[in-house]
Amino acid sequence: MGKKITKRVVQYELLGFVIVLILLWIDELLDLPHLCGAPRTIINWQECLLETLYVTALAIPVILATKRYLERIKYLESFIRVCSFCKKVRVGNEWIPMEQFLQSHYTETEFSHGLCSQCLKEHYGIQSRTQDND
Structure with missing residues (x-):
């Protein structure tokens, strides 16, 4: 398993977290539940920022752990x-x-x-x- 594969896996993982963040903000700005028939809600910037921090706080250790595990696999496969x-x-x-x-x-x-x-x-x-x- 080369550096290219490790880099690509980490990039896809990062992309997944970025998509989650984009969906959080789209939901907050466009009020997606209202578009599906739910009552309208006001934009809650503080809640969305807090959710963004939660996702980011989760993304960092997950991405670092993935990188570490892939490097370990590469090391073990080198035997x-x-x-x-x-x-x-x-x-x-x-x-x-x-x-x-x-x-x-x-x-x-x-x-x-x-x-x-x-x-x-x-x-x-x-x-x-x-x-x-x-």
Whole structure:
């Protein structure tokens, strides 16, 4: 989940709250219940301002929480599950080799194999002359 999606979700949520505020003011200014047959009422600016403050006070924490939750989801989705033994990567319901995974996600990646000094010593009994033998 990228920043674009997070931004878009927050924008839609903000738009929803703005629409609610617009409807509050339209109702107050045009007296919508009167248009539907109810008795006419006078414009009550104080009540409408108070309702606007309530909606705004509700909108701010909701939008901030949504942004925080979407960022948390993005963080959790960034984890890559790797097999402890064969080092294959889980993609959906299958396990694929690390090289295949990296090439499919990072198209410019080329691979070359080497041995770290620990594996060189463990598997071949050879002590590396350098810090790491890549």
